[in-house]
Amino acid sequence: MQAIWRNEWVHEYETPWSIFEKLSFANRVSRDDIFKLSGNSIERNKINPKKGDRKIDLFSLRSFDESILEVIFGLNLVKFTQQSIQSLTKPLHSNRFPNTSWFSKHLRWCNQCISYGHHSWLHQFKLLEHCPFHNVKLEDTCARCNKNIPFLFSNRFFGNAFSCKCGFKFADFSSTLWENWDKKFKIVDSATLHWLSLSNTNQEDGRILILPEFGNLNILSVFHPYIAKKSFTKENNKISIDDFYYSTQFNKELYYNNVDTFQTVDRHIRKNVLWKHSNCIKQFWQLLKNDGEDFPDICPYAYAYVNWRKTLLKTERFYRSDIRKNDVARSGGRFGYELLTSAITDDIKLLLEEYVLKNNGEKINKDTLEWIQEQWTYRFSLIFFYECLKYSEDILVNDKKNTNWDKILMDTKANFKIAFKYQEVNVMSAKRINLMMYYENTIDTKIVEHQCPNHSLRKKRAISKMKSYVPARISIEYPKNYELINYVSSYIKKHDY
Incomplete structure (x- = not known):
């Protein structure tokens, strides 16, 4: 595929959602067009009763052809995604909850990050409530329709690239286009940095016992004493x-x-x-x-x-x-x-x-x-x-x-x-x-x-x-x-x- 794409537009821990949205915007193609080109043969040939109603999982990317994605983006997006998820859940590896349990099923984003076309797995990680790059509260509802938006590759819940179905734009690139998409962000949150430094749950301070819905990284960091x-x-x-x-x-x-x-x-x-x-x-x-x-x-x-x-x-x-x-x-x-x-x-x-x-x-x-x-x-x-x-x-x-x-x-x-x-x-x-x-x-x-x-x-x-x-x-x-x-x-x- 001959597409407008630059390797520097992909950042560490970036989700496939924003990667696909950037591809859609830069090439003026719809999500259906992207899927027709990069979806695997089994999924592409499935009869879809409603055109444009596909709701495709962004965690496993199993509906896509791994080799075609690698040609488009210059990296193995499937492995890149798996590595990002595993890196964040590594300290929880002995936990019996599946890795996907630790990530929100609806889109969460930082307004400052998204203004540069960036959306991170750290934003989706349930144990984080603030953006680790900007330390601002994460958004999880559309400012116009006030609804949660499922974290999926789907035309049912999204409009144009980086837009809600109702028309609200998460970011407006009409004047800047993609000139700022290569901006690098540095993690400034100490609790997140500590979490990413952990190799397993057998660290000296004990094994972790926590539920996805009731924890955050602050109380699990070395800076938060036990109560x-x-x-x-x-x-x-x-x-x-x-x-x-x-x-x-x-x-x-x-x-x-x-x-x-x-x-x-x-x-x-x-x-x-x-x-x-x-x-x-x-x-x-x-x-x-x-x-x-x-x-x-x-x-x-x-x-x-x-x-x-x-x-x-x-x-x-x-x-x-x-x-x-x-x-x-x-x-x-x-x-x-x-x-x-x-x-x-x-x-x-x-x-x-x-x-x-x-x-x-x-x-x-x-x-x-x-x-x-x-x-x-x-x-x-x-x-x-x-x-x-x-x-x-x-x-x-x-x-x-x-x-x-x-x-x-x-x-x-x-x-x-x-x-x-x-x-x-x-x-x-x-x-x-x-x-x-x-x-x-x-x-x-x-x-x-x-x-x-x-x-x-x-x-x-x-x-x-x-x-x-x-x-x-x-x-x-x-x-x-x-x-x-x-x-x-x-x-x-x-x-x-």
Whole structure:
């Protein structure tokens, strides 16, 4: 193929996406034209029901003919791509997640890099949130249509070269053309440089235990100290992988451990943040009001607390018939790995499975599993509460037009960064496991100032004289008062989402 192309347009760690986009722009050819020329014979001959609707993987490039790509670009693009991916995931090689798990499935880019036609695998790497070349926050939604764009070779999601399907241009080369595409960028982020210097996961500071969605390079760098550390005797309290999956007794122990951790968080919040609002919580929880009157205004602090518990524990209703202390279920663990904090069960289980399976069938100290679970549960539960508190007044005023509790949960997960390292050491001829927890709090835990409708002592005392209107009680005391039943049902429906 006779094409306008220069070898210096390809940079270290560059993705095939920007390489193909540059080829498209410089030669005024479409992606379909590129694929017709460089796709392998099997893929080219497939019947495509919608013209231009191909969605081709940019990780393996298996739909392309390797030799043709090498003729076009002057390098083996397939091997170049594989080497880039492997270099970034090398410190994670003992992890059971596939390499592609560590990269975003939608396009992420740096506005400064893309202005020079450059897009890097470092931008797609989930453990990075800022461009390592310019230290600016990475973009992941189109500025015009506000959508995520799948990281694919596709006309379905992209328009002209370096453009979203909606027409938004990531970069405008109409005047400069390709004169700046050979610009070299230097990595300035120290955490990225440290990561790229690692050869394997057996480095002196321990093996890495992390999930793709919950880590970043900052907490894994030598510049970030561990937040908590605990040592365990390797030979004590040992369990097998079968115990983790099938032992009812062990799963109950993990469940009770989670209950105790949640109650610790709950007590901390009630004692240190909400100590002025215990009556407000009681009022909202038990649907208290005076006879013949509407329900009183809801305290934003109580609203945040009650819905924090409901969302985190995945309880069916926000209201309760009573508010006895420590009123939480202690019957879990009967059906495999369960947690009281149901909203984060799958996330913690995935991490614990990773830890168990990394031991290649050897028995492990069960206390290590409980400690990892405690650290995750405590820290996530606490920052999730602060996020609920931040938005509670807005939800009260605007219902769920701007946000809702489930969205707050997902946003909190997106900003929750935690990782563990562990190493086996010999102490006095005994083998021990040192576990270190690394955590980065990106959530503002400053207590938000809201206006409490029960701020006066008189109003607080008035709550104790109110009557509960939970459905079970009014069905007994007012079985035929349909107006009251409908009123209470409407109130519950408004706040029970």
